[in-house]
Amino acid sequence: MRVEHLHAVPHLTTALSGPLHDLESHLLTNQSTIEAWFRSEWIKTPAPFYASVDVRNAGFKVAPVDTNLFPAGFNNLNPAFLPLCIQAVQSALERLAPQARRIVIVPENHTRNRFYLASVATLQEILLKAGFEVRIGSLRPDLEGPSDFELPGGKHLTLEPLERQGDKVRVADFEPCIVLLNNDLAEGRPPILEDLAQVVLPPLELGWSNRLKSEHFAHYHQVAREFAARIDIDPWFIDPLFRNCGEINFMKREGENCLRKNVNALLEAIQKKYDEYGIDKAPFVVVKADAGTYGMGIMMVHDADEVVELNRKQRTKMAASKGGLAVTQVIMQEGIYTFETWGEEQAVAEPVVYLLDHFVVGGFYRVHTDRDVNENLNAPGMHFEPLAFAETCNNPDRSKAPDAHPNRFYTYGVIARLALLAAARENAEAV
Amino acid sequence: MRVEHLHAVPHLTTALSGPLHDLESHLLTNQSTIEAWFRSEWIKTPAPFYASVDVRNAGFKVAPVDTNLFPAGFNNLNPAFLPLCIQAVQSALERLAPQARRIVIVPENHTRNRFYLASVATLQEILLKAGFEVRIGSLRPDLEGPSDFELPGGKHLTLEPLERQGDKVRVADFEPCIVLLNNDLAEGRPPILEDLAQVVLPPLELGWSNRLKSEHFAHYHQVAREFAARIDIDPWFIDPLFRNCGEINFMKREGENCLRKNVNALLEAIQKKYDEYGIDKAPFVVVKADAGTYGMGIMMVHDADEVVELNRKQRTKMAASKGGLAVTQVIMQEGIYTFETWGEEQAVAEPVVYLLDHFVVGGFYRVHTDRDVNENLNAPGMHFEPLAFAETCNNPDRSKAPDAHPNRFYTYGVIARLALLAAARENAEAV
Numbered sequence: 001m002r003v004e005h006l007h008a009v010p011h012l013t014t015a016l017s018g019p020l021h022d023l024e025s026h027l028l029t030n031q032s033t034i035e036a037w038f039r040s041e042w043i044k045t046p047a048p049f050y051a052s053v054d055v056r057n058a059g060f061k062v063a064p065v066d067t068n069l070f071p072a073g074f075n076n077l078n079p080a081f082l083p084l085c086i087q088a089v090q091s092a093l094e095r096l097a098p099q100a101r102r103i104v105i106v107p108e109n110h111t112r113n114r115f116y117l118a119s120v121a122t123l124q125e126i127l128l129k130a131g132f133e134v135r136i137g138s139l140r141p142d143l144e145g146p147s148d149f150e151l152p153g154g155k156h157l158t159l160e161p162l163e164r165q166g167d168k169v170r171v172a173d174f175e176p177c178i179v180l181l182n183n184d185l186a187e188g189r190p191p192i193l194e195d196l197a198q199v200v201l202p203p204l205e206l207g208w209s210n211r212l213k214s215e216h217f218a219h220y221h222q223v224a225r226e227f228a229a230r231i232d233i234d235p236w237f238i239d240p241l242f243r244n245c246g247e248i249n250f251m252k253r254e255g256e257n258c259l260r261k262n263v264n265a266l267l268e269a270i271q272k273k274y275d276e277y278g279i280d281k282a283p284f285v286v287v288k289a290d291a292g293t294y295g296m297g298i299m300m301v302h303d304a305d306e307v308v309e310l311n312r313k314q315r316t317k318m319a320a321s322k323g324g325l326a327v328t329q330v331i332m333q334e335g336i337y338t339f340e341t342w343g344e345e346q347a348v349a350e351p352v353v354y355l356l357d358h359f360v361v362g363g364f365y366r367v368h369t370d371r372d373v374n375e376n377l378n379a380p381g382m383h384f385e386p387l388a389f390a391e392t393c394n395n396p397d398r399s400k401a402p403d404a405h406p407n408r409f410y411t412y413g414v415i416a417r418l419a420l421l422a423a424a425r426e427n428a429e430a431v
Numbered sequence: 432m433r434v435e436h437l438h439a440v441p442h443l444t445t446a447l448s449g450p451l452h453d454l455e456s457h458l459l460t461n462q463s464t465i466e467a468w469f470r471s472e473w474i475k476t477p478a479p480f481y482a483s484v485d486v487r488n489a490g491f492k493v494a495p496v497d498t499n500l501f502p503a504g505f506n507n508l509n510p511a512f513l514p515l516c517i518q519a520v521q522s523a524l525e526r527l528a529p530q531a532r533r534i535v536i537v538p539e540n541h542t543r544n545r546f547y548l549a550s551v552a553t554l555q556e557i558l559l560k561a562g563f564e565v566r567i568g569s570l571r572p573d574l575e576g577p578s579d580f581e582l583p584g585g586k587h588l589t590l591e592p593l594e595r596q597g598d599k600v601r602v603a604d605f606e607p608c609i610v611l612l613n614n615d616l617a618e619g620r621p622p623i624l625e626d627l628a629q630v631v632l633p634p635l636e637l638g639w640s641n642r643l644k645s646e647h648f649a650h651y652h653q654v655a656r657e658f659a660a661r662i663d664i665d666p667w668f669i670d671p672l673f674r675n676c677g678e679i680n681f682m683k684r685e686g687e688n689c690l691r692k693n694v695n696a697l698l699e700a701i702q703k704k705y706d707e708y709g710i711d712k713a714p715f716v717v718v719k720a721d722a723g724t725y726g727m728g729i730m731m732v733h734d735a736d737e738v739v740e741l742n743r744k745q746r747t748k749m750a751a752s753k754g755g756l757a758v759t760q761v762i763m764q765e766g767i768y769t770f771e772t773w774g775e776e777q778a779v780a781e782p783v784v785y786l787l788d789h790f791v792v793g794g795f796y797r798v799h800t801d802r803d804v805n806e807n808l809n810a811p812g813m814h815f816e817p818l819a820f821a822e823t824c825n826n827p828d829r830s831k832a833p834d835a836h837p838n839r840f841y842t843y844g845v846i847a848r849l850a851l852l853a854a855a856r857e858n859a860e861a862v
Contacts, residue, residue, distance in 0.1 A: 035521075035562020036532045043529055083515055083823035087790055090466075090825075091522045098474055101467045129826055131466020359518055392514040394521075395560055 009390050009405045010342040010349035010365055012059065023062065023237050024402035024411050030231045031396065031410075037230055038358065038417060045424040047358040049092060049180070049201040053416040055351045056336035060279055062411060063240045063336055064419035065286070067216055069206045070184040072108070074122035075115065076364040076386035077354060082126065084392060085354075085361045089130040092357035093178070097199045100177035103127055104137040104169065106162060106193070107182045111140065117149050120182060121157045127180075137162030137171040139183065139190055146172070167197040184208045186291075205430035206423075212290045214244035214331045220422035227418055238415060241269050241334040244290055248330050250319040256308045262332050263287070264304040270334050284335035287318075291329065300335060342367045342387060349387065353416035360393040360413035440821050440836045441773040441780035441796055443490065454493065454668050455833035455842050461662045462827065462841075468661055469789065469848060476855040478789040480523060480611070480632040484847040486782045487767035491710055493842060494671045494767055495850035496717070498647055500637045501615040503539070505553035506546065507795040507817035508785060513557065515823060516785075516792045520561040523788035524609070528630045531608035534558055535568040535600065537593060537624070538613045542571065548580050551613060552588045558611075568593030568602040570614065570621055577603070598628040615639045617722075636861035637854075643721045645675035645762045651853035658849055669846060672700050672765040675721060679761050681750040687739045693763050694718070695735040701765050715766035718749075722760065731766060773798045773818060780818065784847035791824040791844035 027034065052071035053064045077085070093100060105127075107120045120136060127134045138159040146160045160171035168175060169192060179193070179200045185207025193204060204210075221239055228235035243262040248255035263285050270283035287299040287307060299318060301307055310318065342349040342365065349365040366384040390405065393413030397406045458465065483502035484495045508516070524531060536558075538551045551567060558565045569590040577591045591602035599606060600623060610624070610631045616638025624635060635641075652670055659666035674693040679686035694716050701714035718730040718738060730749060732738055741749065773780040773796065780796040797815040821836065824844030828837045 031559075032532055032562050032564045039521075039525060039529060039562075042525075080511070081514070083512070083826050084518060086825050087515060087518055087522075090470075090790070091518075094470060094473075098470060101463060128462075131463050131470075133463045359521070394517050395514050 008342075008387065009408070010340040010367070010387070011346075012057065012340050012403060012408065023233060024407055026231050026233055027411055027414055028396060028398055028402055028407060033230060034227075034414060037227070038421075041421055042358045042424075045421065045428045046095075047355070047420050047424050048206065048427055049096070049357065051355045051416075051420050051423060052363075053353045053355070053419045055353055055412050055415055056338050057340050057351065057408075057412075058337040059339040060277060061237050061336060062415050063238050064220065064415055065240060065333065065336060066213070067220075067419045067423050068184070069202050069211075069423055070108075070182050071354060072116050072119040072182070073352065073364065073386070074120075074126070074354070075118040076352075076388060077122070077362040078364075078388035078390070081362040081389075081392055082129070084359070085126045085356055086129045088356035088359035088361050089126055091359070093130070093132070095357075096201065097178055100132070100199065102133045102135075102174060102176040103178045103180050104135055104162065104171055104174070104176040105180045105182055106137050106139060107159070109138070109140050109183070111138075111147075111149060111159065114149070114152055117157050118151045118153070118155070121151055121155055123182065124157070133174070135160060135171050135174050135176075137169065137176075137179075139192070162192060164192045167195060169193070169196060169198065181207070185210075203427070203431050206427055208291050210430060211426065212244075212329065212331075213288070213333075214242065214290050214329075216419075216422055216426055217242050217331070217333070219425045220419055223418050223422045223425070236273055238418065240336055241266055241273075242331055244329065244331045247328050249328065250310070250315045253308075253315075259287070259307045259330070259332070260304045263301055263307055266332055266334060267302075267304065281337060286333045286335045287330055288333070289329070290331045301332075340365070345369050347385075351389075351412050353393065353412050355416060355420050358417065358420065360416060362392060363389045363409075363412065363416075365389075439773075439818065440839070441771040441798070441818070442777075443488065443771050443834060443839065454664060455838055457662050457664055458842055458845055459827060459829055459833055459838060464661060465658075465845060468658070469852070472852055473789045473855075476852065476859045477526075478786070478851050478855050479637065479858055480527070480788065482786045482847075482851050482854060483794075484784045484786070484850045486784055486843050486846055487769050488771050488782065488839075488843075489768040490770040491708060492668050492767060493846050494669050495651065495846055496671060496764065496767060497644070498651075498850045498854050499615070500633050500642075500854055501539075501613050502785060503547050503550040503613070504783065504795065504817070505551075505557070505785070506549035507783075507819060508553070508793040509795075509819035509821070512793045512820075512823055513560070515790070516557045516787055517560045519787035519790035519792050520557055522790070524561070524563070526788075527632065528609055531563070531630065533564045533566075533605060533607040534609045534611050535566055535593065535602055535605070535607040536611045536613055537568050537570060538590070540569070540571050540614070542569075542578075542580060542590065545580070545583055548588050549582045549584070549586070552582055552586055554611075554613065555588070564605075566591060566602050566605050566607075568600065568607075568610075570623070593623060595623045598626060600624070600627060600629065612638075616641075634858070634862050637858055639722050641861060642857070643675075643760065643762075644719070644764075645673065645721050645760075647850075647853055647857055648673050648762070648764070650856045651850055654849050654853045654856070667704055669849065671767055672697055672704075673762055675760065675762045678759050680759065681741070681746045684739075684746075690718070690738045690761070690763070691735045694732055694738055697763055697765060698733075698735065712768060717764045717766045718761055719764070720760070721762045771796070776800050778816075782820075782843050784824065784843050786847060786851050789848065789851065791847060793823060794820045794840075794843065794847075796820075 052068045054066040056065050124134045136159050143161045146158050149157045162169050179198050188209045189204050224235045224239035245258040266285045267283050285301045338348050340349040347367050347369040349367045351365050353363040354361050365387040367387050368384045391409050393409045395406050396410035479500050483499045485497040487496050555565045567590050574592045577589050580588045593600050610629050619640045620635050655666045655670035676689040697716045698714050716732045769779050771780045778798050778800040780798045784794040785792050796818040798818050799815045822840050824840045826837050827841035
């Protein structure tokens with residue numbers, strides 16, 4: 001990561017930021033109300049161990065579009081804020097497992113992605129520095145012993161096969177107190193992790209085999225309403241509209257009418273809001289798998305007919321998600337424009353906010369030079385440049401303009417925590 | 432504060448650092464043991480709300496020499512680590528007063544010291560950013576209404592008179608949930624703060640009117656023994672020897688024999704340790720008030736006869752402490768050389784470590800150009816240049832040498848937390 005990247009912040013197009021200005025002002029003015037509210041909410045529903053939240057900033061609206069409870073990308077965070085991560089982990093584990101000393105991280109299986117492994121290595125470093133012994137226990141069936149992987153930058157990561165012994169898992173002679181999942185379980189709950197006597201964070205129930213985006217956003221919708229009422233704003237400024245369909249089969253073209261009807265209804269609802277606030281933009285809808293991650297099977301739709309006019313290749317793409325899981329349920333979500341750009345090329349920049357426990361510990365922008373403002377930035381195989389957040393999200397400055405950098409980051413931190421609270425409520429229901 | 436000062440670290444004379452090298456290596460190697468031990472200790476005895484710990488680094492020995500439970504100097508911390516302070520405060524107050532929203536800080540009365548007021552302003556900023564409403568309630572009897580004070584750098588601080596109403600205190604119409612003492616109560620417990628229904632942090636019992644340094648260091652001695660046993664080192668490497676006398680009257684020359692006897696015994700004990708480890712330095716002893724702060728009434732002694740050969744001026748100085756409190760009890764403490772120097776002039780640099788709850792959030796060096804390595808750096812009216820810690824104390828790097836900067840700061844953080852734990856045990860006994 002180049003040094004100048006650690007001090008740069010993307011430009012926010014301000015032409016449309018009038019109402020957002022109001023939103024950010026509201027957040028600043030009501031900071032103590034907001035923080036007191038979060039405090040009481042975390043007591044009622046404790047936050048999951050960690051999360052990353054994809055946020056979109058349309059200038060007139062800021063909202064989460066995806067909440068990942070098994071976050072990767074720790075390697076993209078600003079190294080200057082590592083101490084914040086260390087402290088947050090200490091705080092979280094004191095609460096969750098005060099006697100714990102040893103941790104095994106269970107990562108994703110795709111060992112060819114060196115950037116992913118670099119994220120696991122950063123996570124391991126954070127936990128080590130927080131004062132824990134940490135080893136990596138892989139679920140890969142082809143891993144027969146400790147395997148060393150070289151990472152970008154010359155660092156190394158050692159994966160070891162995870163083994164079951166009675167009601168505990170271990171790697172070699174290392175028996176952890178905590179099993180930290182960094183695997184989203186999109187392919188199902190691995191039997192080796194069932195009914196463990198050890199603390200499993202996050203719980204298996206939060207894996208993608210159990211979770212639906214539509215459930216998350218239903219919780220988020222409720223959270224956004226409660227929050228908006230507190231600070232007296234239209235919840236739409238922070239909440240993406242959505243609808244979902246039952247069983248869909250893209251290959252057999254089953255469920256298309258449901259899709260078309262819902263996309264239409266969403267586009268109309270968005271247009272109504274755009275009219276209400278004088279927003280001269282074309283509404284669009286994002287269609288994606290209701291379970292799963294990694295931006296597979298994602299479609300941007302400006303017209304309901306687009307969902308029934310897919311060619312064979314597009315259908316195949318929509319039908320499959322990560323780990324080969326077939327897409328049978330989809331969520332249709334209000335598309336939110338990205339009005340943050342980076343550099344002379346005005347590359348689109350999408351913030352991803354990181355949370356450890358309920359602490360916002362940093363984030364980065366996905367910067368992509370070839371994409372348009374209403375396109376999905378997390379598509380399969382897509383290349384992006386990470387741009388670490390130049391400042392933390394907990395250090396707002398009332399003496400500056402509401403959209404000054406520290407205040408913009410504070411806004412992202414608030415939105416990300418609202419999404420985290422929705423995930424906490426999902427968790428409370430699931431376990 | 433000049434920018435280059437935020438990235439600089441004083442030079443540590445390494446000629447004598449052999450055994451210290453061992454100490455720092457031990458701390459690094461045993462990090463997970465150390466952190467697990469601290470975790471279990473904080474469960475048994477929660478840390479006071481905040482503290483600053485004066486540490487001395489003699490190369491062969493690192494130890495605390497003073498623990499302040501009503502710390503000033505927050506304005507001297509590196510602004511880059513403000514987010515760490517914010518997060519630590521959030522974590523602490525969630526535990527101590529989860530429902531709280533409003534805080535009144537009760538500062539010291541000396542409003543002429545603009546640097547002190549700047550510290551109060553920084554503390555207020557940390558609490559504000561952590562999401563609390565914060566006002567300053569002064570005990571000054573001459574304060575009739577809100578008074579605005581200009582601070583270095585053009586900032587402002589508003590003091591308001593603290594008022595009692597029933598079993599609560601307030602400023603104007605602002606009734607806090609938390610009363611945060613930043614006044615060390617050297618002059619006694621103010622009646623206005625007795626028997627409050629509000630949360631008082633730290634408790635009145637920890638004021639200097641109740642506390643004795645010798646009690647603190649008795650606890651510290653025990654903490655150091657337990658800790659040293661864990662990581663298998665001679666506790667002397669982290670523990671300053673000390674003795675105390677009963678009633679002393681410097682003006683009437685009462686108690687001199689006790690002083691002389693104890694200073695002698697201490698000097699002999701130090702010499703024995705110096706011989707054991709081949710340290711070719713002259714032992715010295717620090718004589719100071721057992722209650723109180725601000726470096727008044729402090730004496731450096733290389734020979735027991737010095738304590739009985741004081742002239743009238745020296746006696747007067749030793750007899751009075753802060754707030755006019757007469758020194759009647761003294762503590763004699765092993766003097767620890769300061770072998771950290773700063774700049775071409777090799778100015779002596781003494782680290783002060785800051786803690787919020789049990790989190791080490793930063794620190795600064797007192798840099799003094801005119802003093803010698805065995806002199807007290809916190810003498811009355813003394814001028815020092817603050818040099819903010821360039822790095823945090825929770826981010827050690829095992830890939831670097833044990834005395835590399837991040838590891839030296841980690842060592843300071845460990846020593847400071849040992850002192851904090853001693854204060855926590857004092858607190859548990861007092862309340």
